[in-house]
Structures are given as C-alpha cells and as structure tokens.
Amino acid sequence: MAFGLYLHVPFCRHRCDYCAFATWTDRLHLEERYLAACERQIRSEAPAHPPVTSVFVGGGTPTLVDPHRLVHVLGAVPLVPGAEVTIECNPDDLDADRAQIYADGGVTRISIGVQSMDPEVLVTLGREHDRANVRRAVEAARAAGLAINIDLVYGAAGETLGQWEATLEAAIALDPHHISAYALTVEAGTPLAADPARHPDDDIQADEYQLATQRLGAAGYDWYEISNWSKPGHECRHNHLYWSGGEYLAVGCAAHGHVGGRRYWNHRTPERYLAAIEEGRSPESGSEELDEDGRRVEHLQLAIRTRTGVPAADVPDGFVDQLEGLVERRGDRVVLTTEGRLLANEVAIRLE
Numbered sequence: 611m612a613f614g615l616y617l618h619v620p621f622c623r624h625r626c627d628y629c630a631f632a633t634w635t636d637r638l639h640l641e642e643r644y645l646a647a648c649e650r651q652i653r654s655e656a657p658a659h660p661p662v663t664s665v666f667v668g669g670g671t672p673t674l675v676d677p678h679r680l681v682h683v684l685g686a687v688p689l690v691p692g693a694e695v696t697i698e699c700n701p702d703d704l705d706a707d708r709a710q711i712y713a714d715g716g717v718t719r720i721s722i723g724v725q726s727m728d729p730e731v732l733v734t735l736g737r738e739h740d741r742a743n744v745r746r747a748v749e750a751a752r753a754a755g756l757a758i759n760i761d762l763v764y765g766a767a768g769e770t771l772g773q774w775e776a777t778l779e780a781a782i783a784l785d786p787h788h789i790s791a792y793a794l795t796v797e798a799g800t801p802l803a804a805d806p807a808r809h810p811d812d813d814i815q816a817d818e819y820q821l822a823t824q825r826l827g828a829a830g831y832d833w834y835e836i837s838n839w840s841k842p843g844h845e846c847r848h849n850h851l852y853w854s855g856g857e858y859l860a861v862g863c864a865a866h867g868h869v870g871g872r873r874y875w876n877h878r879t880p881e882r883y884l885a886a887i888e889e890g891r892s893p894e895s896g897s898e899e900l901d902e903d904g905r906r907v908e909h910l911q912l913a914i915r916t917r918t919g920v921p922a923a924d925v926p927d928g929f930v931d932q933l934e935g936l937v938e939r940r941g942d943r944v945v946l947t948t949e950g951r952l953l954a955n956e957v958a959i960r961l962e
C-alpha cells in the first residue's frame with residue numbers, strides 16, 4: 611500500500627516576489643529546534659501508520675538546513691525497502707558533499723528549483739541563484755546516484771518564446787530524469803499580485819506550454835500530469851499519491867496531510883508548531899472531511915490531470931460531447947487533449 615510523508619522546511623534566504631508559500635527569511639536560528647520537533651512528530655505519529663513508500667521534503671528551501679541534521683530526521687521515518695525520498699534543492703546549495711550526504715542518508719531523488727536558465731528572466735522572477743550552479747548541482751546529484759528533477763517556471767513578464775525555448779533546451783541538455791514546468795501564477799498578497807504590469811499573459815503562457823509539450827516529448831520525456839514529464843520509469847511516486855487521492859502524513863509547520871479520508875493541516879508558523887510539539891500537543895490546526903460524494907468528485911478532479919485520466923463510466927452525461935476538443939475518449943478512459951490541459955481547471959469543474 612502506498613503511504614507518503616511530507617516534511618516542510620520553512621526557511622528561505624530571500625523571498626521570491628511571486629511566492630506565497632509558508633516560508634520565512636528571518637527564522638533560521640530555529641533550525642535545530644525545528645528539526646528536532648519534526649523528528650519528535652515523526653517518532654510519535656508514524657508508527658500508527660503503514661510504512662512509508664515516499665517522502666517529499668519541500669519548503670521553503672530544505673538545502674538551507676544542515677544536511678546531516680536533515681538526514682538524521684529522515685532516519686526516523688519507517689520506510690519500505692526501495693522507498694522514494696525526494697528533497698527540494700536550491701541549485702546554489704547542492705554541491706558534491708551535500709549530494710553525497712543525502713545519498714548516504716537514504717535520499718533517492720532531488721528536485722532542483724531552476725525556474726529559468728535565462729538571467730533576465732531570473733531577475734524578473736526575483737530569483738538569485740547562479741546559472742552555472744545548476745550544472746554543478748546536476749553533476750553532483752548524478753555522481754551521488756540520485757534521480758534528478760528540474761523544476762521550471764514559464765510566463766514571467768517579458769519572457770519571450772525564444773527565451774523559454776532556450777531554457778527548455780538547456781534543461782534537456784542536462785539530461786535529468788524528470789522535468790516539471792509550471793505556469794507562473796499570481797498569488798494574492800505577493801508583490802507580484804500588486805504589480806499588474808508583470809502579470810502573465812494567458813496567450814503567451816499557452817504558447818509556452820505547447821512548446822514545452824513538443825520539445826520535452828521530442829527529447830524522450832513522457833507527459834504524465836499537466837506540469838510533469840519524465841523519462842520512462844522515473845515518474846514521481848509521491849506526486850502520484852497526491853493525484854490518486856492517496857494518504858500521507860504532514861510533518862512540520864504549514865504541512866498538509868491526508869489520512870483516513872480526512873484532510874488536515876498543521877499550524878502555519880514555525881513558532882506555533884514548535885510550541886505544540888514541545889508541549890506535547892498535536893501540531894494540527896484544522897481539518898476537513900469530505901463526504902463520499904465530495905471524495906468521489908475530488909478524486910476525479912485530480913485524476914483528470916494525469917495521462918490516464920478518469921474512467922469514462924464515471925464522468926457526467928454529455929461530458930465528452932460538451933467539452934469536445936478539450937477531452938477525448940481513449941478506450942474506456944476520458945483524458946485531456948493538449949488544449950484541454952491548458953484549461954484543466956475549467957474541465958475539472960465540469961466533473962462536479
């Protein structure tokens with residue numbers, strides 16, 4: 611049985627101006643206490659659940675914390691043999707030593723936040739990493755035997771199709787196992803949200819997505835979810851858990867979990883999370899339980915985003931005819947067309 615664990619590291623060096631994640635640039639002094647609290651939470655909660663088949667350490671910037679401390683925490687997770695263990699990495703931080711410490715500590719996969727290979731676009735995104743470090747990070751991960759994902763973002767203000775194409779080609783040339791390409795979105799409360807002149811243009815983003823589909827497909831990366839492509843055999847198992855309605859524990863502040871049909875989330879700030887754990891209380895701050903119909907719809911809305919889509923028998927009457935061009939029958943399944951992938955949220959709403 612697949613069972614996951616998400617661990618959140620809420621520290622960043624610098625706040626990217628499009629980012630609304632739960633992360634702080636002035637809390638790194640809490641690192642040691644925070645990781646000790648995560649370990650304590652894992653040791654108290656994980657034994658009541660099935661052994662873990664996939665771990666994802668996200669943030670924030672997990673590579674900001676001491677790698678020995680982080681793998682020590684991961685050592686508390688009861689893993690099945692062959693479990694997938696991914697850490698999100700900033701390319702500036704991933705050198706050969708760190709990659710080897712991760713690999714020796716049971717990490718199997720890293721996800722490198724590259725976003726763009728174009729210096730101008732990186733500035734527009736408010737990112738600071740050095741492009742040359744991307745190659746160093748990939749080589750370090752490869753030498754340590756880690757599977758590699760490269761995360762890209764398209765749609766920054768002023769990004770031309772040519773710049774995006776160059777980023778795709780540069781990412782492909784690094785020969786990672788997996789590439790994710792996300793449309794830049796405007797999140798409420800961010801500096802980007804307050805600056806409409808820099809908001810992405812839907813038509814340009816659509817062209818950029820089509821280009822990603824062509825280039826990545828031609829380079830041997832199979833599309834398997836709206837924003838994800840992989841070499842055969844390298845799909846992210848943890849992501850599949852999310853899209854298939856699977857279960858996973860939430861460790862750390864602001865982490866979300868799904869266990870026993872219940873979705874729940876932990877206290878958002880590191881301080882509240884630490885207070886709860888250190889006082890022996892649950893770090894959970896809220897939850898919701900969907901009824902059977904809500905669960906069924908949610909499951910369809912997540913599954914339609916994937917290559918295998920949803921069973922034709924489960925979609926509403928007239929769904930395929932009304933959404934002609936956006937969805938198509940493939941055997942006994944209904945899947946998104948390439949155009950449909952651009953409008954996946956609108957398609958998903960029609961599954962209610």
Ligand code: SF4
Nearest residue numbers: 622625626629669670
């Ligand atoms: S590095 Fe990632 S998590 Fe941190 S502020 Fe930038 S986008 Fe957000």
